[in-house]
Amino acid sequence: SAPTLREPEQARLRRLQRKLARARRGSLRRAKVNAAIARLKAREADRRKDWVEKTSTRLAWQFDVIAVEDLNVRAMTRSAKGTRQAPGRNVAAKAGLNRAILASGWGQLAERLEHKAPGRVVKVNPAFT
DSSP: OOOOOOOHHHHHHHHHHHHHSSTTTOOOOHHHHHHHHHHHHHHHHHHHHHHHHHHHHHHHHHOSSSEEEEEOOHHHHHOOOOOOOOOOOSSHHHHHHHHHHHHHHHHHHHHHHHHTTTTEEEEEEEEOO
């Protein structure tokens, strides 16, 4: 699975997010905290991208045919929010699931495999897999 932030980095991110919640909007302090949060999230994204590149290269070199589930990540990570009349259920849980799906990098890995092993990637219908 794709790498995420290490435990101390996650703790730092949580601490910075609490600090951000206390900072006054528009202040220089808030901008600094926002920048620190952005640096941590960029590091996580860079790690994920690096993992996708290395894994896709290894798979493309190692196998003649690569089968991947044809997952519709965009549909899988749609919002759980409903309308004002009928609000969605378990919105926080769905938000967490969406974060986990996007952090796994399925879509990125499948896309890079298509680039690195053209014609050798077989997309399988994900139903009942």
